[in-house]
Amino acid sequence: MTAFFPAVFFKLYAALQALMFSGFLAGHSLPPAAAEASVAAPPSAAPTAAEDEKAPAAGPFGQSRLYVGF
Amino acid sequence: MDHQALYERILGQVDGQAYLAYADAVAPDQRAAMGALGAQIQAADYAPEAVRAGARAAHASGQIDAFNLLSVLHVVASSPAVKDYGEAARLIAEKEVLALRMGGPELGGRLASVERHRGALSFLLGNYEQALDYFSRAFERQRSAGNLANVLNALIRLGDRDEAVELLAQVRGGLPAPLVRDLEQMILTDPDLATLRRELQS
Numbered sequence: 001m002t003a004f005f006p007a008v009f010f011k012l013y014a015a016l017q018a019l020m021f022s023g024f025l026a027g028h029s030l031p032p033a034a035a036e037a038s039v040a041a042p043p044s045a046a047p048t049a050a051e052d053e054k055a056p057a058a059g060p061f062g063q064s065r066l067y068v069g070f
Numbered sequence: 071m072d073h074q075a076l077y078e079r080i081l082g083q084v085d086g087q088a089y090l091a092y093a094d095a096v097a098p099d100q101r102a103a104m105g106a107l108g109a110q111i112q113a114a115d116y117a118p119e120a121v122r123a124g125a126r127a128a129h130a131s132g133q134i135d136a137f138n139l140l141s142v143l144h145v146v147a148s149s150p151a152v153k154d155y156g157e158a159a160r161l162i163a164e165k166e167v168l169a170l171r172m173g174g175p176e177l178g179g180r181l182a183s184v185e186r187h188r189g190a191l192s193f194l195l196g197n198y199e200q201a202l203d204y205f206s207r208a209f210e211r212q213r214s215a216g217n218l219a220n221v222l223n224a225l226i227r228l229g230d231r232d233e234a235v236e237l238l239a240q241v242r243g244g245l246p247a248p249l250v251r252d253l254e255q256m257i258l259t260d261p262d263l264a265t266l267r268r269e270l271q272s
Contacts, residue, residue, distance in 0.1 A: 002113065016176065066189075066190045066193055066220055066223065067186075067216035067217070067219050067220050067256075068148075068186065068190045068195075069110070069143060069183070069186060069216065070096055070104055070138055070141035070142065070145065
């Protein structure tokens with residue numbers, strides 16, 4: 001098994017209630033930057049400084065991300 | 071949790087030659103088929119049974135090996151649309167047994183996949199401390215930004231932001247530049263890691 005998969009770490013959005021499915025798997029066959037871009041906002045669209053300090057969303061519509069991969 | 075021990079485990083695994091860019095566990099000759107299956111899981115019209123059937127067909131035709139077949143089935147089982155965590159856990163165990171039987175130079179990468187999936191399952195079930203342990207083990211076996219991001223995510227979920235900040239500082243100061251760059255990109259784009267963005271300005 002050689003080093004491979006620019007993103008074997010698929011983005012698993014573990015939404016407990018809301019199924020944030022668009023991000024379940026990042027495009028793992030893409031280069032890292034492209035893979036991330038496929039599921040996440042680009043840095044330019046990142047939350048504001050104030051939003052940056054927020055804790056991850058919680059509750060029924062909260063979501064968490066994991067880099068799962070195969 | 072003994073965070074110092076965690077740092078030592080993580081940082082002790084890395085040297086200048088250790089980085090495997092998004093390293094991983096799928097052989098080059100299986101990437102295309104696995105990529106196609108991954109894209110199906112990511113798609114808005116994701117249909118779990120269709121992905122399972124596709125994975126079995128890909129295995130039957132020799133496009134993916136038995137280990138990767140189990141990986142696909144696991145990811146489907148643990149996906150938010152299915153949430154069959156018992157099946158996901160069974161598949162993890164089956165993956166581990168198969169990896170040990172297969173052995174060879176790919177054993178470490180396959181076991182990293184097993185540990186990562188254990189961590190993901192623990193996380194999904196809300197046991198973040200156990201997830202942190204599994205993710206750390208995954209990183210020990212496979213040095214990648216993704217595995218580190220999982221560690222940071224688990225720390226933040228545990229409310230240990232200070233520890234996450236400290237670990238990030240150590241990572242940025244001591245790990246190979248490509249890994250640090252990929253991790254920083256994840257922090258810039260991953261909402262769960264947004265709380266660490268300010269640290270990148272220092």
